[in-house]
Amino acid sequence: MMYGYAWDLTTPLTYAASILPILLIGLTVTLQAAAAGFALALVLGLVFALLRRSRIKAVALTTAFVVEFLRDTPLLVQLFFLYYVLPDYGITLPAFLTGVIALGLQYSAYTSEVYRGGIEAIPRGQWEAATALNMTRWQTYRDIVIPQMVPRIVPTMGNYLVAMLKETPVLSVVTVLEMLGLANMIGERTFEYLVPLSMVGIIFLLLTLICSAGIHRLEKVLPKAGIPLR
C-alpha cells in the first residue's frame, strides 16, 4: 500500500496494473524536476556564457572557473553538498528544490558551452553590421546574436534535456520521491523487483523517445535563420 494504492501480486500483469498509479505519481515528480532543472540550466547557462564573454577580465575568468568546477564535479557530490552541508550554514532547502538546483547548476555548465559555441558561430559581419547601426552590445545580443543562435543549438540542447531526464533518479538519494525511488520502495516491500524496475525502464524509454521526437519537430518548425525575440 502506497499513496492509497494497494498492490495485487496475483500475476505479474495484475501487479503491474496495481502499481502503475504509484509510479505515475513518481513520474510527475520526475518530469517536474527535469522541467524545472532544465529551465534553470537554460537560463543560468546563457548568463554564464555571456559573463564569460565579458570584457572585464576578472568576470570572464571567474565565470570560466565556476563553469569548469560545475562541469568537473559529479552531480552526486553537488547534490550532497547542497543537501547536507548548506544546512550547517543555516540554509535548509526542501529536497525537491535541492534536486532541481543541483541538476540546473550541473547542466548550466554544459548549456553554457553550447551557447558559447552558438554565439561564436555567428558571422563577424553580423556584429559589424550591428555596430555600424550603433546598436549596443546588449542590443546586439538580444536582437541579432541570440535569435540567430537559437535554431542552431536546439539539437544539442535537446540531447542535454534527454540526458538530464535520465539522471533525475539520482535525486532519490536526497529523499525526493521520484519514479525510480518509488519503484525501489515497492520492491523492498513486496520482495518483487522485476516488474516495478522493468516498468520504470520502459517509462524512461518512452519518455526519451517522445522527447527526441519533440525536439526533432521543433527543429523542423523553427525558422533556420533565427527567431526575433521581440
Next chain:
Amino acid sequence: MNKVLAQQPDAASAAAAPVIEFRNVTKRFGALTVLDDFNFAVAPGEKVTLIGPSGSGKSTVLRILMTLEPFQEGQLTLAGIPYHEPNGKGPFRASDRHLHQIRSHVGMVFQSFNLFPHMSVLRNVTEAPAAVLGLSRAEAECRAIDLLRMVGLADKKDHYPAQLSGGQQQRVAIARALAMRPRVLLFDEPTSALDPQLVGEVLGVIRNLASEHDLTMLLVTHEMRFAREVSDRVCFFDKGRIVEEGEPERIFTAPAEPRTREFLQSVLG
C-alpha cells in the same frame, strides 16, 4: 529624396571644417603597419572614392572610421569629434558612450551586405531606428518604406534576405544604413560580391545618393567608370598612403604618378 535623408548643415562651412580628418594616423596589425602617418580630409557633402591595389589599406580606412578597428597613433575626427578621448581606455581609447556618439554620425555598407537573415526586409530597416534612435514602430516603418521605395524595393518589404538577389540585398543594406540618417556613409566595395548583371542596379542607387548634396560619401570600389562618374575626388591609395588625388577626370586621363598610371593600366586593361 530630400525628405528621407537627414538635414545637414549647409556646405558654406565646408572648406573651414572637414567632416572627416585623419591627422598623422598610424594603424598596425601586430608588426604590420597598414596606415603610416596617414593624412586625409573630406569636406561635408563631398563624394570621395578610394582606389588602389589589394591589401593597400582601403578597407582599413573605412573600418577605422566605423570604429570597427582601433588605431594606434595620430588623431582622427568626425564632425569635429575626436575618436580618442583624453583619458580613454581600451583599444579604442574611448568609452562606449563616446563611441556611440561617433557612430551616430556614420554608417557603412559592406561588401557582403550583412543583412540580418532572421528579419524581414522591413524589420532590417526599422530595427536600429527603433532600438537605437527610439523611434516608434510606426515612425520607423514610415521612414523605412520611404527608403525602400527609394531603392526600388518597397514591394519586397515582407521578404527575407535569403529570398532576395545579391543586388536587392545590397540595396536593402543601403536603405538600412540610411535609416539611421548618418552624415557620412561609407561603402566598402559594395558591388564586389555581386554577379556582373546585378552590379548596375546597386550602382544606380548609389549614383542617386551621390546627387544628394548633404550626404558625405566615402567609397572604395573597383568600378573605375563609376568612380569617375560619381566622385568629386579620387584618391589613389597604395601601401597605406595616398599617392595621388584629384578630380576624377584628371586622375583617370592624366595621372601624374607612375604608380597611379601602372595601377590604372592594370585595372582598365
